[in-house]
Structures are given as C-alpha cells and as structure tokens.
Amino acid sequence: MSVVNRKEIMKLVMKLRTIDDVLLQGNEFRIYTKTRRRMLLELTVIFGVFIPFLCYDSYFFGQLSSLTFESMSRFSNVINVTTVIQFLWGMRFFKHRLRLLNRKLSAGFHSHPNNTRKPKGTSHSEIEKRFRGLYCRRLEEGCGLREIYGVFRKDNIKISTVLPISDTKHSDFSTLHRNISTDQVSYVLNLRSTYNLIYEATLLANSVYGISIIFALVYCFVSTVSNTYYTILDSFRNFDKLENKLSNIQYYVSTHILWVIISVGKTVAVSGSCHMVEEETKALANNLQKLQLHHLIRPDVLLQLQQFSTQVAENSIHFTAFGFFSVNLSLLYAFIASSATYVIILIQFRLN
8 A cells, every 4th residue: 555566575575584583693583572562562552643643634624624634634645654664664674684784793793703813823722632533533523534643742741642634635624724714704604594584675665655755854854844834824814804804813823833743854854864763874884994903803703894884884864765866864853954845935926
C-alpha cells in the first residue's frame, strides 16, 4: 500500500534476513521480540491518537466544504504516515546493524592478540610445541615425513626433539604460519562481506521507498507552507469574520498549527534517521582508520583493513529521494528555509 516498487520488497526482506543470520548469531529471538514490542507500542500510541483526531478533523472541516473530500484527504494522510513509519523502521535496522558491525570489528581486534606482529625472536618451547603438534597430525593423516633430529637449548639444557619435514615443496613452518593468519584474514573478509550486504540492502531500500518518500516530503512541504500561511492570515486579518462564521475558532486555528507540527515532525524524522545511518557509516570508517594507525597489524591483515576502508569510502551508505536529492539534515535546513521564504512571499502578495 505504501510502497511503489513492490517487486524489490521481497529481495529486501531476504537481504535483511541474511544480514541478521551473520550479525546476530543466535540472538535473533531476543532482538526480534524487543523490536516487536517497541513497534507495537509505537503503532498503538501513534494511531491511537492520530486516527481519532483525523476523524474529528474531517467532520469539522466537512461542515465547511465536502465531507467526502475531507475524508479522502485524511485517508491519504494515514497512508503518508504509514510510509514514513515503515521507512523509519528500515533506517533503524540499518543503524543498529552498522553499529553492531562496528562493535564486532573493534571486539575482534581487541580480543585476538594474533592480529599484532610478533617479535622476531620466538621461544624454543613455542617452536617445539608447534612442530610436535604438526608432526602428530601428519602421522595421523599418513603423510610422508622424514625425521631429523635437532637440538634446542633451553636454560642450558639440551633437549632432543623430532622435527618433521614434509615431502611437499613448501616448508611446514610457512604453512603453519599461514594457517594461523588465515583465521584473522577471513574474519575481516566476513566483515567486508557483511558490509556489502548492508550496502546492497540500502540500495534496495532506496528503490522501494524512493518515490514514496518524494511524495511524503512534497506533501509535508506544501502542508507546512499552506497551514503556516493560513494560521498567520486568519489570526491577524480574518479572525473576526471566522469567529462569526465558525462555532469553534480556537480549534480551527490550533488545527493549522498542529498540521504544521506534524509535517515538520515527519520531515525531521525522515532526514534525521537517514543522517544517523550515514553517521554510523562514518564511525565505521573512522574505526578502520584507528585500527590501522594504533595497532601493530600483521601485513596480511593490514591489507584487508585497507581494502575494507576503501570499500566503505567508495560504497558509502547514503539515502536519496529516488536520486533527485539527498535525504539528510541538509534537506531539513533547506526545508525550513524554503518554507519560511514561500510563506513571506505569499503574505506579501496578500498584503498588496
């Protein structure tokens, strides 16, 4: 009802489900339950107050014009508010998942000491332990090995140990080192893949809600300008005429003010939610830069972090009204400035 591109809505839902399977990891029920309760509370409060107000408002203004026209106008307002609520829930999802991705990035590098470079001098006990474990695994797998005896000095005590050498072309030590570092590289690759899923989901959200958001913002702008104009005009020039014509002039004036507040509030909610998602993306990019600057990262992991940082910079998350203009706090500033300008121009035309 409140979306235009319905073909992409199922793709968006499946993409969001994939993101949750990666990020939540068993906490889906708790988070979904909490989100569901919050959504039901919001719907109860918003429509529990908004629907009775619309019914009385259509009845009151229906006495001055056509009741059918006023009822259809209020019904379009319900659709408009539903669109905005759905869009805000989507922005809340992206904000929370980006924040969770950022936390996983920080936690992974603070809890895994293997990410940092090791000093060149490695103790004999560590080398012996690694080779003994590798030797036992190779024997179990039936790999061809040649045994040589090496001597390590530890506290001036000679320890005989068996060093396995593989028949393959690569050395066992380099293979062991690659196995240790592969886990951390794959960890960053998984984070990059998750960010790519979120980025693709934002593109689908733009495609699904783009046209609807344009209509919602245009309606908010026209409603703000017209209701502000009539509030000022009726309060200072036509108050006596309306008082003789209407039985409840206070409700008439206060309704115009209330519609201005509703229209501005919807614009603030839409632009503010998109701005917060963009800020989470900037926080992720800033965290990637900090990890590269303040940690002694191994070269292979550092390369993945640099590529991750480039990915965030090139595929930055931002929202547009179907490509016509960006939806963020700058839109709110332009909205307020343009509304004030048009109201002043209309009042000047009326006075002249």
